[in-house]
Amino acid sequence: MKLKLLLFAGLAESIGSPVLELDVEEDKLTPSQLKTKLAELYPEIAAPLAGSFIAVNQAYADENVFISEQDEVAVIPPVSGGEPENMELTRAPISIDQVTAKVLHPHHGAALTFIGTTREFTHGKRTTLLEYEAYEPMALRTMHQIGDEIAARYPGTLIAITHRLGSVPVGEISVVIAVSSPHRDAAYESSRYAIERLKQIVPIWKKEIWEDGSEWKGHQLGPWNPTAEIPGQGGVSK
Known part of the structure; x- marks a missing residue:
């Protein structure tokens, strides 16, 4: 399977490119499997990679998602913190x-x-x-x-x-x-x-x-998890 990965910020700077093309033997991977492969291939990004999330088709992916060749895949390091009108x-x-x-x-x-x-x-x-x-x-x-x-x-x-x-x-x-x-x-x-x-x-x-x-x-308020609730706010929607 051939994957094209989008990289940002320090990850892209360390690799030297905002796009990384990767050949893997598997025909599908979970996000954690993809991160493990990347850390093995590019040990220089292993530390920031550990705190990063995988986005598939512009949505944060959990471990129930399988990445396939046709997906748009991005490696999202912790964020710092248009379109229609607002x-x-x-x-x-x-x-x-x-x-x-x-x-x-x-x-x-x-x-x-x-x-x-x-x-x-x-x-x-x-x-x-x-x-x-x-x-x-x-x-x-x-x-x-x-x-x-x-x-x-x-x-x-x-x-x-x-x-x-x-x-x-x-x-x-x-x-x-x-x-x-x-x-x-x-x-x-x-x-x-x-x-x-x-x-x-x-x-x-x-x-x-x-x-x-x-x-x-990036995020500087403890471990970064974009899928978590904001403390004291309950769920992300009601």
Whole structure:
């Protein structure tokens, strides 16, 4: 079986290519079997591979999924945290007003806008630039998933997310999440839920570039599991 694997962030950098073609004897593999083979063939990525997930046809795959030759397969390292209207990826500077305007509604008495920017110092290290990369089709799909989850959890709430890709200098905006709701409690809760889920499941990575080096950063809140529930939030949908 011939597989074409999509790689991202530090994995692609270590291999030297965003695409890896692999010949295997089996005619189907589970995600864990594929990761084992990759670690054997490319020991230099064994450590980040251990914390990565396999996506099949733009969806995170569990061990009940068998990968076959016709599948689109991506190896997703821990994420950093468009398409129709409210969910967008862009390489241009983000307009706060434009994103917020997408959720304003005459029946809603509360609107909140979360703005994420590039900060200059993190744990004593001076950042000069952030570089963002995404598995774009799946990133948009999972951003829409967040919108669906919020609609189920907080009926009537509207949400818009715009995330920047490419280079984002210090002080510039990397992500804007706008929400509106009839009442403020739902607005606060859904805004927090959206940013936590974005960091958990949306395949976007950031590379921190410092004065003396750089590093790809992903999920930094304990072991990464995009299929898990958010602590204290119950299930991902109701």
